[in-house]
Amino acid sequence: MAAAIEDSALFREARGRGRVIVTEQPRIDLENYIASYVGPTRLYRYMHIASTSTFLALDALHAGIKEVKEGFNTAVYLQLVEMLAKVAPDDPLAEVDAEWMDDRIKMVKVLTDRLEGELKTYKNNMIKESIRMALEELGRHYMELNDYPSAIRSFTKMREHCTLPKHISEMTILLIQAYIHQGQWSSVMSNAQKVHQLSLGREEKARLSPVLDACIGLSQMQMRSYAAAARSFLAVDPAYIAVVRSDSNTGAGPSSAHNQGGLAASAGRHDFQRAILTPNDVALYGGLCALMGMDRAQLRAEVLSGGAPFRQFLELEPHLRRAITLFCGSKYAACLEILESFRPDWLCDVYMHDHVGQIIAHVREKSVVEFFQPFSCVTFDELARTFVPPPGVKIEDELVDMIQRGALPARIDLVDRLLIAPHTPPRQEIHAAALEMTPKYEHNLRLRLLRLNMIGAGLELKQPKGPHAVHVERPGVEHSVMADTQMVEGGDIYQPG
Structure with missing residues (x-):
């Protein structure tokens, strides 16, 4: 079954786009894994797993279609049905439920009109708190429908009706959630930093x-x-x-929003942590x-x-x-x-x-560098036993690539199959250290000479003996003068120079 799914149109298209496909059986339990989340992120994770794992694709699509039909998100429903049709065309759920679609579209229109009507009424009454709450409900409603541009517009309009820093922070958190679902990471970071600067x-x-x-x-x-x-x-x-x-501990489950009977009472009502x-x-x-x-x-x-x-x-x-x-x-x-x-x-x-591939590859490179650091030379066989290369890749090819990129300071002996640490003669190290120290030493000498010349020219300022006297010494001249003083506000004395 898994082999047939692996050769399905869904995964052929994914490979064509360069997507990494998981053909091994993951350790995760799909039901327990998804139970940790609430709101739209559950559906997105179902879709991601279905397009990544050949073992979990069918289960994820079936569970995703069943869950999305409990809500109002027709756009995600169509995507899930299309994916299932590419994986298992003969599956009963791979056909669009036209009756459910028509019913949900009508219900969404009625609810949208009701929320927009309430917002218009509150605007006519000019009550800021009511307008803010109406915009928040409308934005949550759009988020549930996968319409994030409209949700962002609603949340942004809340700003002028926020009267407390707490309201601004709540509005910004909602904006951040919408930007995360859209993948606008620079907007996520900028809004998070704005909340950090609020006086909460x-x-x-x-x-x-x-x-x-x-x-x-x-x-x-x-x-x-x-x-x-x-x-x-x-x-x-x-x-x-x-x-x-x-x-x-409160017993809030993934379907609690639907049981409450409110479309807007889903993801936005739950904590960000879920x-x-x-x-x-x-x-x-x-x-x-x-x-x-x-x-x-x-x-x-x-x-x-x-x-x-x-x-x-x-x-x-x-x-x-x-x-x-x-x-x-x-x-x-x-x-x-x-x-x-x-x-x-x-x-x-x-x-x-x-990011998984890049992170593991970088950790592998760090490990090779750390492992090689105490040795003057290591055989390729020892490295291959310690760091088993990927299938079809030789350890020497991997080392050559690291050396060329500057990640590994070493040389390769292909005759004896050795990785050799670069040998730096002690005399060369001493010369390099001396050359590095020369500019600093020259700079310090110039500063000392400058100080001696200033003293010789009589430009040195000595510590005054009296409370307001400054002794000025010049070659052949020595006298004491009262320093010019200026009283400033608060009674402090300012001594220029």
């Missing part, structure tokens, strides 16, 4: 700061600034985890970005140490914590083995899919 209360700031740091980290990761993303994710307060635990990024996502993204952008000393101090706040996030992903621990312990082969074993799972993540 202590409790409100403590609640929003972890969310904003997670948003900035996600946008930096999507823009491939992995070191900066690691810093942002490491700055996320562990209170981010407590929000999800308290939400799960609507966009869960604490497990923060642990995964932050751990991998830190593994790529930090050295071993930084990882020990800022990620693995008991006092590091991010250590609490890593407890949620023990395999990733173990991989980082192995890397810091110079057990590079075991670290890379864990990363490779979880590659299929991470490829099924909607935000990590495009």
Whole structure:
């Protein structure tokens, strides 16, 4: 069955676009994985998994179609049905339910007209708070319908009707969610930084700061600034985890919005920690970005140490914590083995899919450099045993590529099949150090000569003996003068010069 799905039109088109396809069976349990999320992100993750994993494609499409038909998102429904038709044309769900489509389109029109009518009434009454809330409901409604440009326009109009900094922060968080779903990462970062600059209360700031740091980290990761993303994710307060635990204790489930009977009462009503990024996502993204952008000393101090706040996030992903621990312990082969074993799972993540290959490849390069550093030469066979190359790639070709890019300072002996560290003679090192020190030494000498010349010319200012006297010494002349003083406001005395 998996082989037939792998050869389906959906995955043939994906390969044609250069998309990485997962043909191995992932470790994730689809139902438990999706249960961690609420709102539109559930549907997007269903679609991503269906277009990535040949093993989970059918299950993801069936579950996605069943869930989307409980709501009003006709656009995503059509996309899911089209994908299923390419994977399993004979599946009963692969045909568009025209009756459901007509019914939902009518219901959406009625609800949209009602929300717009309420907004118009509130505008006529000129009540700012009512207008703000009506615009918020309308924006959430558009988000549920996958109409993010309209949602962004509604949320932006809320700004002139916000009377408190708290209202501005709530409006900006909604804008950030819409921009994340659209993939406008520069807008996500700029809006998150705006909220950081607001004058909020202590409790409100403590609640929003972890969310904003997670948003900035996600946008930096999507823009491939992995070191900066690691810093942002490491700055996320562990209170981010407590929000999800308290939400799960209240019994809020993924379908609670539909049970409440309100279309706009879905993703926007839930915490950001379930609507966009869960604490497990923060642990995964932050751990991998830190593994790529930090050295071993930084990882020990800022990620693995008991006092590091991010250590609490890593407890949620023990395999990733173990991989980082192995890397810091110079057990590079075991670290890379864990990363490779979880590659299929991470490829099924909607935000990590495009970065997994680059991150693991960079960690592999760092491991090779760290492994080779204590030795003067290492055989190719030893390197191949420690760092098993990908299928169809020779270890020497990989080393040549690293040397040409400047990632590995070494030379290759193809006759004896050795990787040799560059030998620098001690005399050359001493000469290089002397040449580096010469400009600094010359600069210091020039400053000393300048000082001696100034003293010889009588330009030195000595410490005054009296409270307001300045002694001026010139060659052949020595006298004491009262310094010109000027009283300034507050009674202080200003001595010019």
